[in-house]
Amino acid sequence: MSKVLQNGDYPFKKVYDYILHRIERKEWKENDKLPSVRQLADEMNLHRLTVLKAYQLLKQHDKVYVKEKVGYFVKSNETNNLEYLDNPIVSAYVQKNHLSEIHQSPVFYNFSQALIDPNLLPNHYFSDYVKKVFDLYPKVLSTYSTVQGDIELRETLTQYFINQYKTHFNADDLLITSGSQQAIHIIAQTFIKPRDIVLIERPSYSAAIDTFKSNGAQIVTVDIKKEGYDLTQVEMYMKQYKPRLFYLNPTFHNPTGYTVSVGQRKKLVELAEQYRCLLIEDDAYHDIYFEHSPPPPIYTFDTAGTVIYIRSFCKYISPGLRIAAVICQSPLMKSLITIKSLVDNGSPLLNQKVFLLYFSSLRLQQHLEKIRIALQIRKEIMEEELTATDWQWISPKGGLNLWVELPDRIPTELLLTKSIEKSISFVPGQVFDPFKQLSPWIRLSYSYANEKQLRIGVKRFVEVAQSLSK
Amino acid sequence: MSKVLQNGDYPFKKVYDYILHRIERKEWKENDKLPSVRQLADEMNLHRLTVLKAYQLLKQHDKVYVKEKVGYFVKSNETNNLEYLDNPIVSAYVQKNHLSEIHQSPVFYNFSQALIDPNLLPNHYFSDYVKKVFDLYPKVLSTYSTVQGDIELRETLTQYFINQYKTHFNADDLLITSGSQQAIHIIAQTFIKPRDIVLIERPSYSAAIDTFKSNGAQIVTVDIKKEGYDLTQVEMYMKQYKPRLFYLNPTFHNPTGYTVSVGQRKKLVELAEQYRCLLIEDDAYHDIYFEHSPPPPIYTFDTAGTVIYIRSFCKYISPGLRIAAVICQSPLMKSLITIKSLVDNGSPLLNQKVFLLYFSSLRLQQHLEKIRIALQIRKEIMEEELTATDWQWISPKGGLNLWVELPDRIPTELLLTKSIEKSISFVPGQVFDPFKQLSPWIRLSYSYANEKQLRIGVKRFVEVAQSLSK
Numbered sequence: 056m057s058k059v060l061q062n063g064d065y066p067f068k069k070v071y072d073y074i075l076h077r078i079e080r081k082e083w084k085e086n087d088k089l090p091s092v093r094q095l096a097d098e099m100n101l102h103r104l105t106v107l108k109a110y111q112l113l114k115q116h117d118k119v120y121v122k123e124k125v126g127y128f129v130k131s132n133e134t135n136n137l138e139y140l141d142n143p144i145v146s147a148y149v150q151k152n153h154l155s156e157i158h159q160s161p162v163f164y165n166f167s168q169a170l171i172d173p174n175l176l177p178n179h180y181f182s183d184y185v186k187k188v189f190d191l192y193p194k195v196l197s198t199y200s201t202v203q204g205d206i207e208l209r210e211t212l213t214q215y216f217i218n219q220y221k222t223h224f225n226a227d228d229l230l231i232t233s234g235s236q237q238a239i240h241i242i243a244q245t246f247i248k249p250r251d252i253v254l255i256e257r258p259s260y261s262a263a264i265d266t267f268k269s270n271g272a273q274i275v276t277v278d279i280k281k282e283g284y285d286l287t288q289v290e291m292y293m294k295q296y297k298p299r300l301f302y303l304n305p306t307f308h309n310p311t312g313y314t315v316s317v318g319q320r321k322k323l324v325e326l327a328e329q330y331r332c333l334l335i336e337d338d339a340y341h342d343i344y345f346e347h348s349p350p351p352p353i354y355t356f357d358t359a360g361t362v363i364y365i366r367s368f369c370k371y372i373s374p375g376l377r378i379a380a381v382i383c384q385s386p387l388m389k390s391l392i393t394i395k396s397l398v399d400n401g402s403p404l405l406n407q408k409v410f411l412l413y414f415s416s417l418r419l420q421q422h423l424e425k426i427r428i429a430l431q432i433r434k435e436i437m438e439e440e441l442t443a444t445d446w447q448w449i450s451p452k453g454g455l456n457l458w459v460e461l462p463d464r465i466p467t468e469l470l471l472t473k474s475i476e477k478s479i480s481f482v483p484g485q486v487f488d489p490f491k492q493l494s495p496w497i498r499l500s501y502s503y504a505n506e507k508q509l510r511i512g513v514k515r516f517v518e519v520a521q522s523l524s525k
Numbered sequence: 526m527s528k529v530l531q532n533g534d535y536p537f538k539k540v541y542d543y544i545l546h547r548i549e550r551k552e553w554k555e556n557d558k559l560p561s562v563r564q565l566a567d568e569m570n571l572h573r574l575t576v577l578k579a580y581q582l583l584k585q586h587d588k589v590y591v592k593e594k595v596g597y598f599v600k601s602n603e604t605n606n607l608e609y610l611d612n613p614i615v616s617a618y619v620q621k622n623h624l625s626e627i628h629q630s631p632v633f634y635n636f637s638q639a640l641i642d643p644n645l646l647p648n649h650y651f652s653d654y655v656k657k658v659f660d661l662y663p664k665v666l667s668t669y670s671t672v673q674g675d676i677e678l679r680e681t682l683t684q685y686f687i688n689q690y691k692t693h694f695n696a697d698d699l700l701i702t703s704g705s706q707q708a709i710h711i712i713a714q715t716f717i718k719p720r721d722i723v724l725i726e727r728p729s730y731s732a733a734i735d736t737f738k739s740n741g742a743q744i745v746t747v748d749i750k751k752e753g754y755d756l757t758q759v760e761m762y763m764k765q766y767k768p769r770l771f772y773l774n775p776t777f778h779n780p781t782g783y784t785v786s787v788g789q790r791k792k793l794v795e796l797a798e799q800y801r802c803l804l805i806e807d808d809a810y811h812d813i814y815f816e817h818s819p820p821p822p823i824y825t826f827d828t829a830g831t832v833i834y835i836r837s838f839c840k841y842i843s844p845g846l847r848i849a850a851v852i853c854q855s856p857l858m859k860s861l862i863t864i865k866s867l868v869d870n871g872s873p874l875l876n877q878k879v880f881l882l883y884f885s886s887l888r889l890q891q892h893l894e895k896i897r898i899a900l901q902i903r904k905e906i907m908e909e910e911l912t913a914t915d916w917q918w919i920s921p922k923g924g925l926n927l928w929v930e931l932p933d934r935i936p937t938e939l940l941l942t943k944s945i946e947k948s949i950s951f952v953p954g955q956v957f958d959p960f961k962q963l964s965p966w967i968r969l970s971y972s973y974a975n976e977k978q979l980r981i982g983v984k985r986f987v988e989v990a991q992s993l994s995k
């Protein structure tokens with residue numbers, strides 16, 4: 056009988072997952088001897104009891120067996136096979152989510168998750184806000200949200216955007232989604248049919264590439280560089296291919312960190328209107344700037360209704376809530392709402408009300424300041440540790456990642472395998488490329504690991520890379 | 526500038542929506558005089574200040590204008606048009622969600638929402654559980670869930686199902702989704718490509734019909750009656766059409782309330798295996814029985830992995846959380862998880878932890894008992910008020926609805942319009958029919974309105990219907 060795991064069990068769960076994952080990836084094969092409890096505890100800097108608990112659960116779950124006075128061994132078990140089994144009944148039409156698979160590897164030096172270290176988020180205050188939600192809205196858990204999203208929240212966010220950018224719209228032009236991934240999914244469902252052409256930056260957010268492909272889109276790529284796009288090329292593509300939409304992330308771009316100029320933003324809107332191509336502006340990193348706030352979003356230059364704007368607040372407000380806002384003009388919005396009603400019939404009301412309270416608080420602004428400072432420090436630590444190499448990168452002015460070009464002599468795929476063995480993760484550039492090339496590039500996130508893990512982890516990572524380039 | 530609405534504003538928002546909706550539906554046309562504040566306050570049994578607030582906001586939003594000492598009038602405004610405007614940029618591929626549109630009408634005698642009255646749910650206790658979540662999991666808001674769902678929650682639910690039905694599976698065979706609508710959406714995304722054939726009951730859950738259609742499925746219907754299905758017909762269709770899947774709701778079926786026998790359940794599994802057709806079993810109403818618990822789910826008879834089981838807990842545990850479990854065997858599950866990663870990358874962690882705590886509590890069982898009794902009383906009140914008519918229905922043994930057959934002389938569509946004018950809603954049978962016929966049938970939910978509203982509302986509804994059949 057499985058017992059309910061308590062909060063204090065988290066480190067033990069991590070060890071459990073760490074070992075299980077290596078077994079499933081066949082890094083330890085059937086009947087291989089696992090590290091001893093002492094060895095693993097030392098290596099992971101954990102208490103031996105924590106490691107022992109993990110081993111015991113693995114034994115209980117039939118993944119390992121014990122030889123008295125010798126140690127733990129991998130048990131033979133056919134269901135350890137992670138490969139896709141043939142579905143005996145029906146085959147599935149499934150496009151892989153490449154980024155999601157890399158994130159499955161639990162490691163200690165995590166440079167693959169473009170997420171903010173939970174310790175940097177104001178967890179204690181969240182708790183207060185949630186309690187307050189129940190005082191204000193006693194029936195919040197027994198009520199569904201409307202499909203479009205809680206009206207209070209939409210009005211608050213609308214007012215926020217109007218104040219920030221002096222644009223004119225109202226709460227009807229805003230849709231609440233369960234994070235930006237869902238927003239991208241809904242937009243793809245609404246506007247893409249198989250063989251439609253879609254413009255995507257190269258490189259681009261991996262899950263967006265996978266989403267558009269899974270809707271049958273044909274991808275045409277637009278290079279993004281430090282200076283932005285080649286707008287002559289963009290115009291030529293719009294004329295030639297008549298794409299339905301152009302999905303872009305022009306502010307602290309993921310993975311490159313580049314930011315596109317105001318001049319280019321205005322020109323893009325003109326082109327979109329002229330060639331009847333929707334612009335899908337994904338702006339998840341907007342508030343994560345170091346020195347200066349970035350240029351206004353592309354949608355603020357939109358008049359003809361060519362832009363659909365996605366602003367996720369997940370990264371730095373609260374990943375556990377999953378709240379994003381989608382802003383667009385009325386005819387487009389009605390279609391999105393209909394699709395939203397089919398994908399989940401409305402985001403949970405509790406999350407929206409908790410988010411509303413926190414978003415409306417003074418504490419948010421203060422905390423955002425602290426996060427910016429903390430992230431800038433972490434970026435600088437990562438960059439310091441990389442100075443010893445001849446690797447190339449442009450230092451970003453915001454966001455969560457470094458986009459680093461490795462010299463040719465370092466083989467990226469082998470680097471990934473060897474790094475994971477050393478409990479370090481990163482994302483190879485080809486994951487962000489629809490053509491699956493870009494292999495000298497890698498994305499290193501500095502936002503998740505703490506300062507100590509950054510120093511040790513990046514040092515080790517450089518050592519691993521150098522050991523491969525002999 | 527829009528002010529942030531507080532909890533006490535809810536009645537005024539209802540009035541606002543009520544009036545705006547009628548204006549948009551053109552029940553009041555441009556320059557028509559609206560009811561006076563006093564009239565509306567009397568009719569809705571609200572304070573005049575509440576109604577006045579609503580009128581003032583409508584005026585502020587340019588929907589109405591005032592003639593001093595005369596009253597409020599509908600303002601001429603092109604954006605009042607609720608019809609789909611031509612999208613000047615890009616057209617959308619959007620299948621309407623018919624049920625969702627009917628629910629947009631705010632009324633006082635609500636017999637269209639198959640939801641449980643929020644006053645019947647243990648709101649006060651929910652609050653305690655949420656607070657406890659933060660004590661146990663302080664970082665819950667700064668952490669993402671895994672794509673498949675929180676392991677603690679999956680293990681708890683797995684243990685629950687194993688205890689209930691003595692079936693063998695583990696937490697890897699269970700996926701957490703944000704409600705059953707999302708589960709249906711993910712299943713459709715995974716297994717349906719355009720022109721695939723899908724079996725659906727007739728009548729069936731409307732949003733499921735719309736979902737499969739929006740994935741390009743061709744629908745073949747299987748009649749469901751009090752005795753269940755005609756299995757000879759089902760076998761013939763499976764042989765002839767080779768459908769990918771059969772979506773069914775065999776326990777307290779929505780909208781009919783029928784429950785399919787154990788014998789039929791076993792036979793369906795045999796047919797599914799023989800003809801390689803997935804069974805998608807939607808079991809949202811399982812625990813809402815009045816006298817006896819229903820037969821075991823179809824999936825408990827599954828051995829070859831032909832069944833995907835959806836159990837939503839939204840209706841009676843907490844709509845505001847949106848938690849459902851999907852259970853199926855391993856090859857199918859891996860595909861579902863990949864699609865889940867693309868549709869939202871994992872349900873919010875907060876909701877899963879709150880649900881976990883409440884689901885594991887003793888209080889849940891006690892409350893479920895109370896809900897069953899309360900719903901049975903409400904069903905009986907509705908049935909009492911309908912006895913005066915010659916309308917036909919089978920009294921359900923569980924669930925939230927009556928499925929009523931009206932005599933031919935009553936025109937259903939006109940009945941809907943007239944009912945909404947009297948602030949009464951229901952769902953016409955054709956919404957549940959892929960062929961959009963079934964017009965003498967209507968679904969009346971007894972679960973949302975309170976006992977007093979049931980008595981008054983059903984009486985009025987009968988009067989409206991009788992007035993139309995002269």
